[in-house]
Amino acid sequence: MERERQVSCPQCGAPAPFRGTAVSLVCEHCGSTVVRAGLDVRLLGKVSAVVDDGSPLLLGGKGSFAGRGFEIVGRLQLRYARGAWSEWYLQFADGVGWLADFQGNFAVTTPAPAGGELPGFYNMSIGTWHNVHGVEAMIVDRRAARYQGAEGVLPFVAEPGLNFYGLDLAGPDDQFISLDYGVDPFHTRPAVYLGRAVELAELGLDRLRRFEGWRD
Template sequence: MQPSRTDAVSCPECGAPAPFRGTAVSLVCEYCGSTVVRTGVDLKLIGKVSALLDNGSPIVLGAKASVDKVPFEVVGRLQLRHGRGTWNEWFINFADGGVGWLSDAQGSYAITRPREKSIVAGKVPAYSGCALGQPIVVQGVPYVPVERRVASYQGAEGCLPFAAVPGDRYYSVDLRGHDGEFMTLDYGERPDHREPTLYMGRAVDLLAIGLHPLRKFAGWARGGPPA
């Protein structure tokens, strides 16, 4: 797999290298914890990120794998809080130039990639109308909403495609198909519209897709949660 393209710039806060990768818009400086946002050739700071919680994820930045014969690399992590728990969304760069997310929640993993909004715009309910267990048909495939979340950003590391400000909230619905299909409808900061950002993909097993390296935990042998 070819390494991701990096741009040689420095953190405006501490002067350390700030290796933006691909289409990344923001990154968290690994030396001082500042969030650096790139707009064209300009860089700006939006403050320090909140501390990431160790929620037992085996995934690490720089891990590589392949899905559907397309290699990818994990380049960033967004940690989100919902209720009393947290989960991770790992930002990934694909060798074909595309991007995606590796969802990591309680030992369940799924990889999704952004799709055209027109696929669902005006064809799916608003956030409040997505009833758990009631199928929504997208491109002829029935997807069942399995979780609705109002989440806030807990913290971040590495490179991300947008500036994640700790405390900002967003609304989303996760849906599953009968053959491992996985879909997320991201309504952003407003739940009262029917044009969510669409991500589609499928559930994965970390070892089956060859993700490496992985953090090691006593008793952890498969792609599920640590013991």
């Protein structure tokens, strides 16, 4: 894992350990969002606390995916018309990724190299098939969501109230693709994340929330 850079929260003075390419951090002591710009840090303000959605995942949990170890270092919670879900930010030894957590379903994705143009967000419909980085996949979810809360570190500044536009596609063999249009639904070069749906047990996480009635 990449080394943390030790800085202090401008609000309360507590340690604010940035790591890797993280741009923002939610102070675990006062809940303020600290933003890193080069060697400087600034205070953005307080973000909403994440809502307890019963997820078994925890910050600091370590596991592996496709033979690569990772640590869960951040969480972004989003809400849209049909509910809410969480995106857990993963730090690998050689890069980053995301663990999507929605209604008991999980998928791990990592950034793909820049590719060709794709239709804009409003020109993509659920049930249609598209070729993304050589994978034929069908759009299974299309949403405009709002950032609801955050914790840990993130690779961008998640300001409450901003709309985030994204698509999820499913392919053969549990392949999973996310297209991230960010806050602009009209551009045609969304960030692409490739991965697959996973069972939580196969990630080998060393710490999970325990619920009454769960079996190991």
